[in-house]
Amino acid sequence: MFPFTTCVLWPSNYKSWSVLKRRGGISFERTDQNALYVRMLGDVKVQMGIGEDHTSPQNKRRRSSDPDFQILDNLDGKTYRSRCSLRFLTLHKGPHKRRSILRVSKETASILDHYYNGPAKCLLHRITDWNFNIFSLDSLTSGRALYSVAFHLFHKYKLIQCFHLDVVKVMRCLSLIEDGYHSSNPYHNAVHAADVTQAMNCFLVEQKIAYCYSQLEILVGLLAAMCHDVDHPGVNQSFLIATSNHLASLYQNTSVLENHHWRTTVGILHESGMLSHLNARQWHFCVRQLKSLILATDITRQQEFLSKFKKHNDHGDLQLDKEEHRHFVMQIALKCADISNPCRPLDISRKWSQSVCEEFFKQGDCERDLQLPVTPVCDRNSTTVAKIQIGFMDFVVGPLFSEWQRFIPSNLSKQLLNNINLNRSYWLETMHEPEADLEEGTVSKSSDPSPAQSPVDNISFTFDAIDAEGDTDSKYGDEADDDDDDDELPMLLMPAEIQSLLGARRHSMPPALPRRDVFKLQMRRESYPICTSLNRRGSLPKTVYQSTSWDQLSQKLSKTSNGTRALSLDTLTSRPKISVLSALMDTVSITHQQFSNSDPQSLSTGTIPVAPTASKRLWSLPHCAVDSLECSLLPTFHSSSHHHHHSSHSDSQAKLHASGHFEAAELKDAHIFIPPFTSTQSNICQVEEPAMQVLEKSRELSKVEEDAPAEPGIVHSL
Numbered sequence: 150m151f152p153f154t155t156c157v158l159w160p161s162n163y164k165s166w167s168v169l170k171r172r173g174g175i176s177f178e179r180t181d182q183n184a185l186y187v188r189m190l191g192d193v194k195v196q197m198g199i200g201e202d203h204t205s206p207q208n209k210r211r212r213s214s215d216p217d218f219q220i221l222d223n224l225d226g227k228t229y230r231s232r233c234s235l236r237f238l239t240l241h242k243g244p245h246k247r248r249s250i251l252r253v254s255k256e257t258a259s260i261l262d263h264y265y266n267g268p269a270k271c272l273l274h275r276i277t278d279w280n281f282n283i284f285s286l287d288s289l290t291s292g293r294a295l296y297s298v299a300f301h302l303f304h305k306y307k308l309i310q311c312f313h314l315d316v317v318k319v320m321r322c323l324s325l326i327e328d329g330y331h332s333s334n335p336y337h338n339a340v341h342a343a344d345v346t347q348a349m350n351c352f353l354v355e356q357k358i359a360y361c362y363s364q365l366e367i368l369v370g371l372l373a374a375m376c377h378d379v380d381h382p383g384v385n386q387s388f389l390i391a392t393s394n395h396l397a398s399l400y401q402n403t404s405v406l407e408n409h410h411w412r413t414t415v416g417i418l419h420e421s422g423m424l425s426h427l428n429a430r431q432w433h434f435c436v437r438q439l440k441s442l443i444l445a446t447d448i449t450r451q452q453e454f455l456s457k458f459k460k461h462n463d464h465g466d467l468q469l470d471k472e473e474h475r476h477f478v479m480q481i482a483l484k485c486a487d488i489s490n491p492c493r494p495l496d497i498s499r500k501w502s503q504s505v506c507e508e509f510f511k512q513g514d515c516e517r518d519l520q521l522p523v524t525p526v527c528d529r530n531s532t533t534v535a536k537i538q539i540g541f542m543d544f545v546v547g548p549l550f551s552e553w554q555r556f557i558p559s560n561l562s563k564q565l566l567n568n569i570n571l572n573r574s575y576w577l578e579t580m581h582e583p584e585a586d587l588e589e590g591t592v593s594k595s596s597d598p599s600p601a602q603s604p605v606d607n608i609s610f611t612f613d614a615i616d617a618e619g620d621t622d623s624k625y626g627d628e629a630d631d632d633d634d635d636d637e638l639p640m641l642l643m644p645a646e647i648q649s650l651l652g653a654r655r656h657s658m659p660p661a662l663p664r665r666d667v668f669k670l671q672m673r674r675e676s677y678p679i680c681t682s683l684n685r686r687g688s689l690p691k692t693v694y695q696s697t698s699w700d701q702l703s704q705k706l707s708k709t710s711n712g713t714r715a716l717s718l719d720t721l722t723s724r725p726k727i728s729v730l731s732a733l734m735d736t737v738s739i740t741h742q743q744f745s746n747s748d749p750q751s752l753s754t755g756t757i758p759v760a761p762t763a764s765k766r767l768w769s770l771p772h773c774a775v776d777s778l779e780c781s782l783l784p785t786f787h788s789s790s791h792h793h794h795h796s797s798h799s800d801s802q803a804k805l806h807a808s809g810h811f812e813a814a815e816l817k818d819a820h821i822f823i824p825p826f827t828s829t830q831s832n833i834c835q836v837e838e839p840a841m842q843v844l845e846k847s848r849e850l851s852k853v854e855e856d857a858p859a860e861p862g863i864v865h866s867l
């Protein structure tokens with residue numbers, strides 16, 4: 150969908166302003182992924198008709214002219230709650246759960262505290278028990294299972310003491326993570342993240358590996374589990390590609406969601422400042438490891454990891470004193486945790502099965518409505534929960550946990566495999582019964598399919614058989630980075646549902662969408678400002694627009710990179726222009742050049758004054774491609790009447806769309822702040838300064854700015 154960088158929450162023709170608390174940050178991804186990350190960081194005024202309810206049918210109609218919103222509405226159905234969750238700009242459907250506020254006297258507070266939190270605390274003491282019921286914890290904590298599990302584990306592993314973490318920042322970070330999950334997703338919500346985190350903890354305490362990991366590795370492993378699906382839109386990558394979602398082109402159709410989860414995670418870490426005091430080495434270690442861990446959860450890479458794991462087991466050569474091997478085991482542990490729901494006791498496992506299928510079928514309904522080919526695993530008319538479960542256990546979960554047991558032949562591993570068998574028997578039985586409506590809402594609308602036609606009958610082996618047959622390397626193909634052919638052989642034996650779940654071809658494109666068109670889409674979205682009238686102060690020479698127009702950039706691009714590579718500022722911008730926001734790419738380029746050769750500690754922060762603008766101007770921040778550069782831009786907006794340090798965010802009048810469009814209607818003055826970067830060997834530049842500090846500095850700067858003659862084209866250094 151429009152996760153994050155594309156979803157525009159408000160129609161552009163609202164008449165008056167109302168204040169929404171938002172804060173924004175933009176970061177440019179580096180090298181191959183070519184990503185932009187946008188978060189709202191400050192209060193922003195959004196134009197809105199007086200008394201208008203932005204969720205009203207009228208506004209829905211207005212908005213429905215945008216095809217993106219049509220898809221959004223379709224997916225949301227009637228259960229859609231708060232449309233503006235005020236923080237995440239994706240399909241975020243509102244806060245995780247409404248948290249009740251108790252007003253009680255001090256005397257009764259402590260009693261109530263114990264009364265309310267006691268059971269949850271008791272439950273948390275059993276955090277390492279595989280039979281832990283995360284749904285119970287979610288109820289006991291009023292929908293804060295992820296926060297509770299995470300905070301408990303931070304204490305358990307003594308991470309707060311070890312890394313001198315600021316508890317308030319930890320709380321903030323965990324809340325941001327929790328809020329980053331969409332409560333309206335039947336499956337990919339914060340409870341799933343809590344479940345995966347709890348499972349991860351169970352694996353990390355296995356004796357064979359418990360004492361091998363450093364505290365930092367444990368911190369990263371837990372963070373990866375908590376964040377691995379953050380801001381998940383409730384649809385899979387194929388859907389994003391088929392609906393031409395810009396994230397698909399942004400990440401070039403490869404691990405689209407996982408890249409997004411990772412980038413969102415890094416953004417949350419920046420925003421909370423929880424790790425801002427770590428030294429550069431530790432910070433870069435965290436970011437790199439988080440990326441590699443979260444990207445490993447891409448289910449379409451299952452065979453790649455499985456065959457690598459199997460080879461290691463065959464050779465018995467995983468040595469946990471090697472950092473690389475420890476990391477690989479951590480990746481496998483996270484992957485196991487991510488798909489461990491069929492290994493839970495039946496009553497818990499069944500809930501997950503139902504919710505994951507509910508999410509699949511929702512996507513299928515949406516595909517049908519959009520007249521797209523319905524993904525087999527999402528087609529409620531041709532498959533059932535039972536079939537999906539058996540296929541998933543036989544082809545995905547079983548093989549991985551069999552290898553896990555080979556690696557760690559513990560009681561827990563045995564218990565997990567035993568549970569898979571028990572759960573499989575349950576689903577096999579139900580397959581021969583009429584499919585009952587699922588407990589939490591009707592999922593299956595299909596008539597009971599004849600068991601004789603069940604794809605399960607076509608499954609040529611169960612997971613036990615996989616284990617036995619798995620001795621030949623050819624079964625899963627060679628260890629491959631992304632060679633499609635290696636993955637195809639076993640796919641042929643799978644039912645269509647599971648093939649579609651794993652993604653028959655990793656780098657698949659929608660049938661009707663050649664690669665060039667995806668790129669064109671990117672160009673369309675990243676268009677430069679539509680601006681006709683120039684304003685006196687900081688007026689913008691027309692040539693700037695022309696020289697940086699996307700047409701020209703695209704021409705350059707086609708010459709330099711055959712139209713398939715990420716844009717590179719170095720190749721695209723011949724001479725930097727910093728006078729206007731529209732030259733943001735240039736600005737980034739300057740900043741990059743300016744900073745990349747500098748001592749990381751002495752890097753300065755650049756400020757680009759933006760010309761005051763006439764109403765109804767739309768600026769566009771390109772989410773393209775800054776090769777070898779990752780930076781964070783924090784837009785702050787100041788109204789003319791409060792154009793100094795007293796100006797609060799609520800005074801600001803601007804709107805930063807998640808699409809990277811920045812509407813400057815009514816905007817009097819704006820600054821884009823570029824925090825200092827540091828270069829690293831891996832060619833990533835990182836923001837060193839916590840977002841809030843930068844914001845503070847930006848306010849000070851705006852005061853200084855006011856005293857000075859307002860001249861566009863000046864770069865200030867802090």
Ligand SMILES: Nc1ncnc2c1ncn2[C@@H]1O[C@@H]2COP(=O)(O)O[C@H]2[C@H]1O
Binds near residue numbers: 446448487501541
């Ligand atoms: N019980 C299940 N049945 C079918 N598919 C599942 C089940 N549990 C997890 N999955 C799939 O496995 C994927 C693992 O990564 P994700 O959590 O992103 O998304 C998950 C689902 O697509």
Ligand SMILES: [Zn+2]
Binds near residue numbers: 377487
């Ligand atoms: Zn997951």
